[in-house]
Amino acid sequence: MKRWRAGLLAMLAAMAPGVAVGADRAPVLVELFTSEGCSTCPPADKLLEKLDAAAVVLSEHVTYWDSKDWRDRYSLAEITSWQMGYAGRFGLDSTYTPEMVVNGEVEFNGSNAKRAADEIAKASDRVKAVPRLSWADRGVQIQIDGARAGDRVYLALADDSASAKVTGGENKGQELHYVAVCRELRRAGKVPPGGAYYELIQLPAKARAQRVIVWTQTGDSGKVASAALLLPAESGPSAAAGGQSN
Numbered sequence: 001m002k003r004w005r006a007g008l009l010a011m012l013a014a015m016a017p018g019v020a021v022g023a024d025r026a027p028v029l030v031e032l033f034t035s036e037g038c039s040t041c042p043p044a045d046k047l048l049e050k051l052d053a054a055a056v057v058l059s060e061h062v063t064y065w066d067s068k069d070w071r072d073r074y075s076l077a078e079i080t081s082w083q084m085g086y087a088g089r090f091g092l093d094s095t096y097t098p099e100m101v102v103n104g105e106v107e108f109n110g111s112n113a114k115r116a117a118d119e120i121a122k123a124s125d126r127v128k129a130v131p132r133l134s135w136a137d138r139g140v141q142i143q144i145d146g147a148r149a150g151d152r153v154y155l156a157l158a159d160d161s162a163s164a165k166v167t168g169g170e171n172k173g174q175e176l177h178y179v180a181v182c183r184e185l186r187r188a189g190k191v192p193p194g195g196a197y198y199e200l201i202q203l204p205a206k207a208r209a210q211r212v213i214v215w216t217q218t219g220d221s222g223k224v225a226s227a228a229l230l231l232p233a234e235s236g237p238s239a240a241a242g243g244q245s246n
Helices: 003-013 042-051 077-090 113-124 205-209
Strands: 026-034 055-061 099-102 106-109 132-136 139-144 152-165 175-190 197-202 211-217 224-230
Touching: 026 042, 026 113, 042 055, 042 113, 042 175, 055 077, 055 152, 055 211, 055 224, 077 099, 077 175, 099 113, 106 113, 132 224, 139 152, 139 211, 152 197, 175 197, 175 211
Parallel strands: 026 055, 055 175
Antiparallel strands: 026 099, 026 224, 099 106, 132 139, 139 197, 152 175, 152 211, 211 224
8 A cells, every 4th residue: 555545544534633644645636725814714724734744735825815904925816816717617606715626626615624535535546647756956857657648737836834923804913824835836838649748847946945736737727637746855855656756
């Protein structure tokens, strides 16, 4: 049994009170749309921290909670647009927080721990063509074999973790903590005919202190085949199996 699979099973068994830390993460992308200004988001943010032990997670802060007097310091306009794409895909009347999306296939309230564990388990049985990532002198090397031709390759840069005292919105005065906070989202390329994608993506020097998350996806908001995580360079070597590369 793969180490990430064993860690996932431990997570499922302990989902309510906490998560057992596995040696590797399942190559499943778990996105959480959240905001510092949303009073119902902190429980979802804490859940995402627990899921970080068993899957490839990404905390995505939207802009629609911002006001002219205060803004979420991590909010990005491209994240709001990204979530709107999912809203159209899932037939929702509007976007909302906290929203969790697993492998681009299902969405649900981001505080629902049991649903999260169930959907990650289901998605882990369908993963294909896991990207392999490694640090290079000028950025990150991506290698994907057996992917679906035409799928898009996405890359996100994320702060490993972050803490902040909120100065506005519904959580004003609270100290909140986040994991895998998305700071940049970009389309890295497209899988060519034959299904093999090899590319050196140039990144700024500061990216070596961040997480690099890569996944393949059908269109801008379709199904995700699999995802991989490259931990910050200064964290040292990490396991290359499953959703975690070195």
